[in-house]
Amino acid sequence: MRRRVLPGFGLSLGFAVTYLGLIVLLPLAALAWKASDVGLAGILKLLASPRTLAALKLSFGGALLAAGLNVVVGLMVTWALVRYRFPGRRILDALIDLPFALPTAVAGIALTAIYAPNGWFGRWLVPLGIQVAYTPLGVLLAMVFVGFPFVVRTLQPVLQSLEREVEDAAETLGATGLQTFLRVVLPTLVPTLLTGFALALARAVGEYGSVIFIAGNIPLRSEIAPLLIVQRLDEFDYATAAALGVVMLTFSLVLLVLVSALQRWTRRWAEQSA
Amino acid sequence: MTLALKRLSRHFPDIAALDDVSLDIAPGEFVALVGPSGSGKTTLLRILAGLDYPDEGSVTQNGQDFLAASARERNVGLVFQHYALFGHLTVRENVAFGLRVRPRRRRPSRDQIRVRVDELLKRVQLAELGNRYPSQLSGGQRQRVALARALAVEPDVLLLDEPFGALDAQVRTALRRWLRELHEELGLTTVFVTHDQEEALELADRIVVMNKGRIEQVGRPHEVYKDPETPFVCEFIGRTNRIALERRANTWGAGSWSLPAGASGGLFHSAVGYVRPEHLSLSVPEGQPAWEARLRHVYLAGSIAHLDIYVADIDQTLEVDVASEDLGRGALTPGAVLRVAPTRLVTFPLGDGPAGAPVLGERWIMRGPNSTS
Numbered sequence: 193m194r195r196r197v198l199p200g201f202g203l204s205l206g207f208a209v210t211y212l213g214l215i216v217l218l219p220l221a222a223l224a225w226k227a228s229d230v231g232l233a234g235i236l237k238l239l240a241s242p243r244t245l246a247a248l249k250l251s252f253g254g255a256l257l258a259a260g261l262n263v264v265v266g267l268m269v270t271w272a273l274v275r276y277r278f279p280g281r282r283i284l285d286a287l288i289d290l291p292f293a294l295p296t297a298v299a300g301i302a303l304t305a306i307y308a309p310n311g312w313f314g315r316w317l318v319p320l321g322i323q324v325a326y327t328p329l330g331v332l333l334a335m336v337f338v339g340f341p342f343v344v345r346t347l348q349p350v351l352q353s354l355e356r357e358v359e360d361a362a363e364t365l366g367a368t369g370l371q372t373f374l375r376v377v378l379p380t381l382v383p384t385l386l387t388g389f390a391l392a393l394a395r396a397v398g399e400y401g402s403v404i405f406i407a408g409n410i411p412l413r414s415e416i417a418p419l420l421i422v423q424r425l426d427e428f429d430y431a432t433a434a435a436l437g438v439v440m441l442t443f444s445l446v447l448l449v450l451v452s453a454l455q456r457w458t459r460r461w462a463e464q465s466a
Numbered sequence: 467m468t469l470a471l472k473r474l475s476r477h478f479p480d481i482a483a484l485d486d487v488s489l490d491i492a493p494g495e496f497v498a499l500v501g502p503s504g505s506g507k508t509t510l511l512r513i514l515a516g517l518d519y520p521d522e523g524s525v526t527q528n529g530q531d532f533l534a535a536s537a538r539e540r541n542v543g544l545v546f547q548h549y550a551l552f553g554h555l556t557v558r559e560n561v562a563f564g565l566r567v568r569p570r571r572r573r574p575s576r577d578q579i580r581v582r583v584d585e586l587l588k589r590v591q592l593a594e595l596g597n598r599y600p601s602q603l604s605g606g607q608r609q610r611v612a613l614a615r616a617l618a619v620e621p622d623v624l625l626l627d628e629p630f631g632a633l634d635a636q637v638r639t640a641l642r643r644w645l646r647e648l649h650e651e652l653g654l655t656t657v658f659v660t661h662d663q664e665e666a667l668e669l670a671d672r673i674v675v676m677n678k679g680r681i682e683q684v685g686r687p688h689e690v691y692k693d694p695e696t697p698f699v700c701e702f703i704g705r706t707n708r709i710a711l712e713r714r715a716n717t718w719g720a721g722s723w724s725l726p727a728g729a730s731g732g733l734f735h736s737a738v739g740y741v742r743p744e745h746l747s748l749s750v751p752e753g754q755p756a757w758e759a760r761l762r763h764v765y766l767a768g769s770i771a772h773l774d775i776y777v778a779d780i781d782q783t784l785e786v787d788v789a790s791e792d793l794g795r796g797a798l799t800p801g802a803v804l805r806v807a808p809t810r811l812v813t814f815p816l817g818d819g820p821a822g823a824p825v826l827g828e829r830w831i832m833r834g835p836n837s838t839s
Contacts, residue, residue, distance in 0.1 A: 357550035365564035461599040
């Protein structure tokens with residue numbers, strides 16, 4: 193083997209592989225092994241049940257929508273935080289991290305209290321026909337809440353390091369503000385937005401604590417897939433719980449790989465540096 | 467297409483970036499703004515580009531208000547020190563950018579744009595690299611892409627902000643020559659910012675020396691080099707030796723060397739003289755006033771040699787330039803003792819106050835007896 197400049201390659205790689213194996217792969221392998229009790233036929237049967245299908249649809253559909261919303265709103269918020277100086281900027285900046293720090297159950301209870309028909313917002317929204325608590329809309333809201341910091345925190349350093357001169361150049365070349373944003377700024381941010389999207393998506397798919405409080409968990413309507421798993425566990429039906437877990441894992445993996453491929457494609461200009 | 471800058475001022479919270487600056491730029495002229503960092507040269511360029519606005523003063527172009535137009539309407543080409551290329555676009559797309567963002571009725575057709583981009587890439591000698599991304603190019607190539615991009619919109623004025631600052635010495639010299647040729651070919655009014663006085667002297671038709679937001683001197687390169695109008699210009703443009711002079715009965719002198727004062731600086735008691743390294747005579751005949759100097763080092767720099775000589779009399783090390791050929795002739799080896807005298811000094815009187823600040827506006831040039839220039 194060629195001598196390397198940095199020492200410890202063998203040690204660090206060995207450690208990384210062992211660590212990943214123990215912390216990530218081993219539990220997943222155990223999950224798959226447990227799921228094999230019901231077999232492929234069992235999984236297919238599970239998928240055919242309308243209740244499972246509805247829950248998966250809500251979990252993944254809601255998570256995709258929430259991640260998309262977070263990307264749009266997150267871009268605007270990050271833009272304001274990075275590009276403008278205003279009183280309270282630091283406080284706003286600190287607030288962004290709160291969904292990270294809050295126990296998710298607390299967040300769920302708080303959201304429910306606000307949006308319940310007798311809550312601060314719910315009191316006004318419900319008469320307008322907008323029911324948030326105990327509906328899919330509530331699920332979406334909780335998913336947006338927990339995923340939001342991921343978009344802002346991934347985008348912030350990239351937006352800060354954007355060269356302002358590039359925008360100046362676009363302007364002197366005759367581009368309008370909108371053209372500069374769409375043709376110059378946005379394309380350089382897309383890879384990072386996709387990273388934020390993937391993180392927010394993963395978080396929303398896996399979210400349990402905050403969602404179940406506001407969702408109301410009405411089967412076929414506002415019941416998320418992780419809740420189904422917990423219910424199976426409560427019934428000591430470990431094999432079915434594991435099978436559901438494997439299904440979710442597979443969907444998540446496919447989605448994340450797709451996002452990652454898209455990200456590579458949008459970064460093609462940086463990938464092939466001389 | 468004369469650009470007239472009148473009494474421009476721009477204040478930032480802690481400094482005046484521009485302080486009452488006036489300048490006329492003739493059509494087709496190549497003007498260099500040169501000065502140390504913080505002298506206001508970049509602020510001036512940004513104002514011309516429409517990226518900054520003065521607090522006071524006006525800029526007119528053929529009598530029309532230039533500042534009323536926004537950056538995008540101003541039709542200037544701007545080239546930055548760090549290129550500011552669009553990293554996610556290929557070289558071709560970068561060059562075409564200014565044409566593609568035009569409103570539909572002014573936008574050339576796809577084919578016209580392609581032809582124009584081809585032409586520009588050929589001009590900047592990058593015809594083969596059109597499909598690369600900026601990250602795949604060297605610094606010199608990137609800067610040529612930036613130039614092609616700026617030229618694509620057919621600007622009235624080309625503005626360059628330290629365009630060669632980030633490049634290594636060899637590429638820099640090559641690009642300078644190339645830029646000069648390009649300017650002669652296109653005849654485009656060009657304003658060029660640099661802190662490198664050599665670059666300014668070599669490239670520009672006219673140089674504008676700036677310091678602390680003010681213009682110190684404007685002139686052709688050889689005029690500014692030969693007749694610097696302020697102590698700052700003396701020290702900033704070219705190399706120079708600074709010598710403290712005192713007034714004696716009817717001479718100005720320092721240590722054992724002196725010159726008849728004649729009519730110059732009669733009112734003053736002390737002055738500071740600036741002597742270019744090429745304006746020191748190393749073999750002054752006996753009987754004429756001179757310093758005794760010891761040769762310390764010889765630095766050969768190709769066709770000329772830089773000498774360091776120490777004059778004990780005034781306790782100062784002076785720089786002298788001689789032709790390399792003359793090194794052998796005069797026994798110029800380290801340790802040699804020489805009789806040295808300035809042949810040409812640019813002199814500024816000092817006020818009588820304790821600070822000894824130069825008296826503004828007073829200046830004279832003294833020549834030694836064996837001066838040739």
